[in-house]
Amino acid sequence: MKKADILIIGSGIAGLFFAIKMAKKRPDLFIAIMTKEKVQNSNTQMAQGGIAVVTDHIEDSFEQHIQDTIQSGGGFCDEEIVRMVINQAPERLKELIDIGVSFDKDKSGTWNLGLEGGHSQHRILHHKDISGEEIGKKLIETINQLSNITLFENHLVIDINTKKNKGNPSCTGAFYCDKVNSQIKYIQAKTIVLSTGGCGQLFKNTTNPEIATGDGIAIASRAGALIKDIQYIQFHPTALYEGDKNPFFLVSEAVRGFGAHIINEDKKRFIFKHDTRGELATRDIVSQAISEEMETSGKQHVYLDCRHLDFEEFYTHFPFITNYCQTIGLNPKTDLIPIVPVAHYQCGGINVNKNSETNIKNLYAIGECSRTGLHGKNRLASNSLLEALVFAHQASNHIENSIDDVSFSSKKIMADFSEPLINLYSDNFVELKKELQALMTVLYANKEVDFRKILDKMESMKMKTVSLLFEKQKITTQLVEFTNMLTVAKIVVESNMQQFFEKSPSY
Structure with missing residues (x-):
């Protein structure tokens, strides 16, 4: 030990x-x-x-x-x-x-x-x-x-x-x-x-x-x-949109500080309608503005426009971002960069x-x-x-x-189990994780949320997890991580629910 x-x-x-x-x-x-x-x-x-x-x-x-x-x-x-x-x-x-x-x-x-x-x-x-x-x-x-x-x-x-x-x-x-x-x-x-x-x-x-x-x-x-x-989960407004990729590549806040613009499908800036600071408003405001623009247009992303910037100086400041864009066929000097708000910080x-x-x-x-x-x-x-x-x-x-x-505890702990774990990367956990991610995405995307329905689905996922543990009789790394995700997700939902009812006492 x-x-x-x-x-x-x-x-x-x-x-x-x-x-x-x-x-x-x-x-x-x-x-x-x-x-x-x-x-x-x-x-x-x-x-x-x-x-x-x-x-x-x-x-x-x-x-x-x-x-x-x-x-x-x-x-x-x-x-x-x-x-x-x-x-x-x-x-x-x-x-x-x-x-x-x-x-x-x-x-x-x-x-x-x-x-x-x-x-x-x-x-x-x-x-x-x-x-x-x-x-x-x-x-x-x-x-x-x-x-x-x-x-x-x-x-x-x-x-x-x-x-x-x-x-x-x-x-x-x-x-x-x-x-x-x-x-x-x-x-x-x-x-x-x-x-x-x-x-x-x-x-x-x-x-x-x-x-x-x-x-x-x-x-x-x-x-x-x-x-x-x-x-309070913060969404970063400028993640590079690449379909269903997870995780998304982050395009630093500093790019907007350097002078990049956020534009819509019509090539027009729109953040100023939400805040006089435009692209340099705080992340919550910019993310919300982009989300509303996407909802109005029906598009899956907006764009970050760096084409008007001094490219040599841009590359000096942002070589990592430039190189990544180029690996997927985008050149910030000539191309618009598709962006979307995504979960970023707790x-x-x-x-x-x-x-x-x-x-x-x-x-x-x-x-x-x-x-x-x-x-x-x-x-x-x-x-x-x-x-x-x-x-x-x-x-x-x-x-x-x-x-x-502080002293070490004198309590005897049964530990150092000789029984090995198995690295169980089954389709069960892959699908459960996707199901949980979909629930949490709905929680933050929709204005009207059925909290009880979400919690019921999470309880069902918990029972499936217990069933898998009972079936395999092994604690696995994948099981531990998913259990942690489910634990935190429930706390997040309950915190959102509490905040909602505090704001809406007559609901």
Whole structure:
């Protein structure tokens, strides 16, 4: 049976940055990172835009960034949290730069700051259009240099274990599947940090990779953690339309900040009818405008028009996007790029305080799986990487000062089962996943929703899953992921239903 002082579940920017900070603060602690695939497989690696930080105090200010964030969040942000995050941003940025992360500068040596929807100033630091890949690469290199961190790839955490302590639950360890040996095992831990990312795969159309199955939300919920604001799923307005592909390729917000236009089938811009900022309105407004345009026209997409832009400069800024377009036969210099809004980011999640603590003792959550109060009901572009850094920092400070008072649980756990799993990739789970994705897509596409009918269908899917488990008598990785998706989907539906009835008391 393994033991770790700190178990981190997930390998995106939040988990890796936390691990680095914690390892440097406390080299005496053993830190384990478990990730269900390769360490590089995360939403962080796919982030194109960059990180929002106020660096120009002449044109810009913390206060402007704070107000942009609050306005984008539709009045649902926690202002104290917003101020904490934005005021910390320069320090956290310096820490990234200190480990070698490179951000673009112009010829004079000053930051080449990008502009994105909802921002009143240019304040996005970026590395071309592969900012997440650059950050992830440097974080992984740093992790590999720290001897008190051990990375366990292909380790799928199934559930965390808790015990009651004076009536209050505290986490003591986790059951996981070692996918290489196809066995279920157990690890004891004094503290567990969830950094598992989002749940975009609940939807038929998403920018999220196949690993984004809401694992952390499901694990936390089953353990009794409070989930909050999970109904606020952000749709990105400019995903490259390629039919039924999943995931969709993201065309960064920064492309619109660079000057690209959104046009309809008649080659006319239409976003200004919805907001005076046009293409630089917040994501919720732009996505809704596109959806209404598609509904009116009966078309499956609208277009992003980059043809009027300086192509040489465009390619310098967006080589990844340009090259991808060209691989499917599109040239941004001469062709219109078909785009559509798709599920992109989970604004709510596991409820945490300013120290990243959940309501379960010794259980923390950071990154997209957490609900911090920063985003409200709509995330401001490029605030997510910043949030991950700040709350990783907050958690590391809190755990550094509290972990010495935590002991390993003395409770005996039956673990390290010799019976292997089977990797059951049957048509049953493929079809169940498609059915669930269709239900969730309807939930967010239709103005009138029969919540009870959707929940009944989910209950039926749950029974099918139990039947498959009984039939095979094996817990499989595919079963775990689908069960997590179903758990999170039900919470999302119930949260939407609660919000609907609160708004419509006479319904």
